[in-house]
């Protein structure tokens with residue numbers, strides 16, 4: 001479980017998060033929405049210790065992130081914006097293996113994790129392909145596999161659909177739904193609510209660094225009037 005309590009984050013004089021309270025339960029599919037600059041990326045960066053709150057606490061599985069960043073990073077897998085430009089290796093298999101290798105795991109375990117992660121994103125058997133030859137949607141799925149290879153409890157994706165055409169968007173979303181069905185908690189950060197609300201358990205909307213909507217999608221959509229997000233079609 002991710003438990004954010006009273007979190008304030010400032011960049012200099014600017015308050016990016018203003019007393020945010022939010023819980024993401026194990027196994028939940030949460031959509032975190034809001035306009036550009038509403039604080040979405042800042043919020044999720046607290047979940048694995050990339051940022052520290054000015055006040056308030058963030059706990060992952062009961063432990064304060066600041067007390068054990070490694071545990072938080074293992075439990076919360078992040079796929080950042082534009083992962084397609086930031087791969088660490090030239091081939092699919094080497095890139096997905098990078099995280100488990102850094103954990104110092106035995107080779108057999110690494111190979112198992114890479115195989116399972118590629119399976120989960122429908123890229124089984126494509127370890128040796130060069131990332132530069134893949135489509136945008138395939139690259140996004142390699143990035144997701146890289147996070148999955150750490151076997152996280154929560155998978156957090158920051159704007160995973162940016163720049164993807166409709167079929168690629170659909171294939172990424174379909175993989176996220178399958179992961180959710182298999183028990184992984186999925187958090188999709190987006191300013192665009194098309195398609196992602198149907199599989200979601202909950203919609204959380206940030207505005208000006210504060211949570212303004214936090215409800216089941218059907219109920220939440222009725223409260224979106226005046227909130228600057230792209231509404232579902």
Ligand SMILES: Nc1ncnc2c1ncn2[C@@H]1O[C@H](COP(=O)(O)OP(=O)(O)OP(=O)(O)O)[C@@H](O)[C@H]1O
Nearest residue numbers: 011014016034035036037038039040041042043191
């Ligand atoms: N490194 C930084 N230094 C100073 N201000 C920042 C920094 N990162 C973000 N901000 C500011 O904090 C606020 C929240 O930004 P954040 O990136 O968290 O929002 P967001 O909802 O993720 O937006 P986007 O969808 O554009 O990524 C914005 O006003 C932004 O300009």
